[in-house]
Amino acid sequence: MKPTLTLLISLMSTLISASMAAERVAVREAIPVEVDTESGAVVVQITSQPVNSTNVYMEQRFASADGRRIAIERQPFGQPPELWVCDLKTTRLYRIGAGRAMTASFTRSAVYYLTPSPETRLMRVNLADLSTREIMAIPGNAPPRKLAISHDERWLVTGPFLVKDNVFRLDLTELATGKRTTLCELADIPNPHPQFDPSNPSRLLVQVNRGSRFTPGVGFQKLSGPQGATLYFVAVPSGEVTPLPVGLPDTPAISGHSTWAGRSGRVVFTTAPGVHESLLAGTGIFRLTPGEAKCVQIVSGQQFNHLAVSDDGRFFIVDDYRTQTIHIGNIETGRSLKLCDSRTRQGKPQYTHAHPYLTPDNRHVIFNSNVTGVTQVYAATVPDPFLEQLAPLKEKEPDKQP
Numbered sequence: 001m002k003p004t005l006t007l008l009i010s011l012m013s014t015l016i017s018a019s020m021a022a023e024r025v026a027v028r029e030a031i032p033v034e035v036d037t038e039s040g041a042v043v044v045q046i047t048s049q050p051v052n053s054t055n056v057y058m059e060q061r062f063a064s065a066d067g068r069r070i071a072i073e074r075q076p077f078g079q080p081p082e083l084w085v086c087d088l089k090t091t092r093l094y095r096i097g098a099g100r101a102m103t104a105s106f107t108r109s110a111v112y113y114l115t116p117s118p119e120t121r122l123m124r125v126n127l128a129d130l131s132t133r134e135i136m137a138i139p140g141n142a143p144p145r146k147l148a149i150s151h152d153e154r155w156l157v158t159g160p161f162l163v164k165d166n167v168f169r170l171d172l173t174e175l176a177t178g179k180r181t182t183l184c185e186l187a188d189i190p191n192p193h194p195q196f197d198p199s200n201p202s203r204l205l206v207q208v209n210r211g212s213r214f215t216p217g218v219g220f221q222k223l224s225g226p227q228g229a230t231l232y233f234v235a236v237p238s239g240e241v242t243p244l245p246v247g248l249p250d251t252p253a254i255s256g257h258s259t260w261a262g263r264s265g266r267v268v269f270t271t272a273p274g275v276h277e278s279l280l281a282g283t284g285i286f287r288l289t290p291g292e293a294k295c296v297q298i299v300s301g302q303q304f305n306h307l308a309v310s311d312d313g314r315f316f317i318v319d320d321y322r323t324q325t326i327h328i329g330n331i332e333t334g335r336s337l338k339l340c341d342s343r344t345r346q347g348k349p350q351y352t353h354a355h356p357y358l359t360p361d362n363r364h365v366i367f368n369s370n371v372t373g374v375t376q377v378y379a380a381t382v383p384d385p386f387l388e389q390l391a392p393l394k395e396k397e398p399d400k401q402p
Contacts, residue, residue, distance in 0.1 A: 024130060030091035033378065036340040040383040041365075043340050045376050046086050047093070051076055052375045053084075055366045056101040056111075057355030059195050059259040061311060064109040064127035067361030071111045071127065072377050073101045075351075080116040085130060088364055088379055096125050096132065102147050106311055106360045107198065110153075114143055122147075122156075136178060142216075148194040149175075150201035155236055157183060157194050157204060162216055170194065170206075172237055184239040186232070188224075190214030191256075196236075198311075199263035204234040207256065210247075228253035231267065244288060251286055251295050257306050261331060262313025265290045268331065270307045270318065285316060285334065298334035308357035315387065317365060319354040326356045326367060326380070330390040337389060340380045344369040351375045362387060 029048040036043065047053040052075045056062045062071035072084040072093070083096040099113035102122075109127040112135070114120050120138040125131070135156075138144070144158035156175055160168035163185055170192065172183035188208050197203040211225015230247035231254075234240070244267070247254045251271060258269035272283035285299035285307070304318035309331065316329045316336075324344050329336030342354040344367075352375055356367040365380045 024094050026087075026090075026092040026094055028091055029093060034340075036338075036380070039337065039339050039386055041340045041386070042381040044091065044379050044381075045372075046088075046091055046379050047072065047074075047376045048372075049074075050374055052351050053377050054351045054368050054375060055355060055357070055377050056104075057306065057308070057353075057357060057368075058101075058103065059193065059257075059308070060104040061106050061308065061357045061360060062101065062104045062111055063106055063357075063359045063366070065106055065360055066109075066128075067359035067363050069109075069127040070359065070366055070379075071101055071104065071125075083111070083113050083125065085125070085127060086377070088359070094130055096130065099123060103149055105149065105151050105153070107151050108153070112147070112149055114138065117141070117143065135175065136173075144171075146192055146194055148196050148204065150196045150236070151198050152201045154201060155196070157196075157236070159194070160189050160192055166213070168192075170234070172239075174237075181237075182239070183236065184234055184241060186241065188212050190220070191223075193256075193258070195260060197260055197265060199265055202236050204236055205258070205260065205267060206232045206234050207258065208232055209256075223256075229256055230254070231258060231269070245294055246286075246288065251297075252283070255305055259307060259309050261287065261309045262311050264313040266313065266331075268307065268309050268316060270304050272303070285318070285329075287331065298331065299329065299336065302336075306353060306355050310358045310362055311360040312362070315358060315362070315390065317356050317358045319356055319367070324354060326354060326365060328358070328365070328382070328387070328390065330392070333390075333392050335390055335392070337386070339365055339382065339386070342367050342369045342378070343371040344375075345371070349375075358382070 031045040033043040056073045074082045080098045081100045083099045085094045099115050101113045104111045111125050120143045122135040148157045156173040159170040163169050167187050168189045169185045170183045173180045188210050193207040195205040209224040209229045210227040213221040231244045233242040255270045261268050267288045283303050286295040286297050288295045303321040305321040306319050308317045324342045326339050327336045352370045354367045
């Protein structure tokens, strides 16, 4: 009996070890695509299996601090989403496991994801060594649709939870103790896009869709009313709310794509594309600097849509709403250059949108495209002189008089 039991335990251990090892088996799917004739950017399709794969764009960069590894989410037909990691140097892909990517911290090379229900758990994967650990179990039958974790990993914000007609609650959990409280209750935040300031774990950026209508189980009946969306700061842990001069009437209607500019404390956002396409003069990119009462428009007359900012806060990365080209620009001057074409056929599903971002080493732009018929993830290498060309143009020296 004892030898049989020992053999059984040994066999189970072997199977478990083999299963865990299989989770980290490297595969390659990369396909060279092109070298952009204008910029010289080398574009590689890093996923190619017939399953929708996306770069998990949610204002954060789902990448390691050194820019070498990125997270990818895949959606097998009829199965829960899966989290994968790609090593950009080798183009090797590693399956982490079933789960939905929720947020990331480039400073810690961390990606946070939720395992499938019924026992939903918040997990953390370290992109540097691919190790995973559980942060906490998520109580309740309905996991949060959105969450944010401060970059010091002290605070977790979850929500939005419907309180009453069009009023939603954001909850705050102190991760060290597990204590959960209400952070704030606000109207019109069915799609809050919560983002912690990378330089200040006490400040949260929240999107407010004024005049929106949302019903759990049904979804949006109206994205926003005539005023469109705006942005608020929410203080953590006090919950104090500060409206920002963003959106009508302070700026043109915003597109719903905004982000922190690295650790600068600035907020950067795009306006008009997909909201009021006829207002071309109002389209572009704005930035809001702490201490300033008004936003500054740094790009005008361009239908730039999805937006990210480099982790050093110097460059913005956008896609063009009309041409689906991807551009990088200088956050101070607004000067931008085309990097490459995404060629995606943007539709209603979010995974068909290019959603470009720049890795923390400013070496690769990661984006989605469904040009093959299935959404895949692509990496465009930024040529060495490309970012130097975005430096402010030098003023011409006056002619010297003889």
